[in-house]
Amino acid sequence: MSDTTGLALAVVTLFPEMFGALTNWGVTGRAKEQGRYDLALVNPREFATDRHGTVDDRPYGGGPGMVMKAPIMEAALTGARSALGPKGSAAPVVAMSPQGRRLDDALVMELAQLPSFIVVAGRYEGIDERFLDAFVDREISVGDFVVSGGELPAMLLLDAVIRRLPGALGHSDSAEEDSFADGLLDCPHYTRPEEYHGQRVPQVLLSGDHGEIARWRRQQSLKRTAERRPDLMAELVLSEQDNALLEE
Numbered sequence: 001m002s003d004t005t006g007l008a009l010a011v012v013t014l015f016p017e018m019f020g021a022l023t024n025w026g027v028t029g030r031a032k033e034q035g036r037y038d039l040a041l042v043n044p045r046e047f048a049t050d051r052h053g054t055v056d057d058r059p060y061g062g063g064p065g066m067v068m069k070a071p072i073m074e075a076a077l078t079g080a081r082s083a084l085g086p087k088g089s090a091a092p093v094v095a096m097s098p099q100g101r102r103l104d105d106a107l108v109m110e111l112a113q114l115p116s117f118i119v120v121a122g123r124y125e126g127i128d129e130r131f132l133d134a135f136v137d138r139e140i141s142v143g144d145f146v147v148s149g150g151e152l153p154a155m156l157l158l159d160a161v162i163r164r165l166p167g168a169l170g171h172s173d174s175a176e177e178d179s180f181a182d183g184l185l186d187c188p189h190y191t192r193p194e195e196y197h198g199q200r201v202p203q204v205l206l207s208g209d210h211g212e213i214a215r216w217r218r219q220q221s222l223k224r225t226a227e228r229r230p231d232l233m234a235e236l237v238l239s240e241q242d243n244a245l246l247e248e
């Protein structure tokens with residue numbers, strides 16, 4: 001990719017092969033082919049200094065598990081900055097962490113507007129706190145549940161960011177119509193057959209009246225959001241028209 005166009009990404013990870021799930025498939029695979037982003041993968045293992053390739057060590061104070069070593073992570077981060085070229089020196093660093101701020105659409109949009117950033121994915125119990133203090137700008141969590149490492153959370157974050165890059169989505173699934181762009185859940189969807197296990201497609205969708213269809217879809221979105229996500233509903237400022245649709 002050229003140095004001046006597209007988002008320049010780097011991930012520091014012990015399992016770089018996992019990121020093929022992102023770069024090889026679907027919307028995020030196509031965006032890569034189209035040069036909308038580039039992804040450098042840097043393995044801390046390559047920066048180990050002993051013959052065993054050690055990247056972790058026992059925690060001070062005792063307890064279970066292992067901790068990723070700060071000097072190795074620092075060297076890998078420097079490697080990631082080099083891999084990014086001229087954009088590397090200014091690239092913010094985000095670490096995936098259960099202790100981080102919870103990912104949401106606002107944070108995704110913020111990251112999608114940067115020229116470059118670096119993601120650090122941890123394994124084991126975590127990374128030496130002094131590396132986080134010295135080099136990491138923000139820690140991000142994907143939710144209050146435990147997964148086995150930072151790689152899947154990093155892929156989740158990057159998928160969400162990449163689909164927000166200009167041109168990444170064809171107009172068949174436009175970014176404006178994506179759920180959460182307007183703070184509402186999506187409406188229900190139907191395709192053939194017209195009747196399935198005795199359930200018919202809502203008549204309005206067969207009517208060809210595009211005004212009525214848009215109105216019905218908006219109403220369904222409002223209703224579902226109110227029923228399923230009162231937390232999202234509380235954040236909305238509804239128009240008179242939306243309030244009327246919800247009343248019906």
Ligand code: 9D3
Nearest residue numbers: 096097141142143145146147148149150153
């Ligand atoms: C016993 C304390 N655990 C912390 C909650 C240990 C621990 C579990 C899992 C430490 C690291 C991990 C690996 N998880 C991540 O790196 C991670 C994560 C997650 O587990 N949930 C939600 N978001 C994220 S972002 C990175």
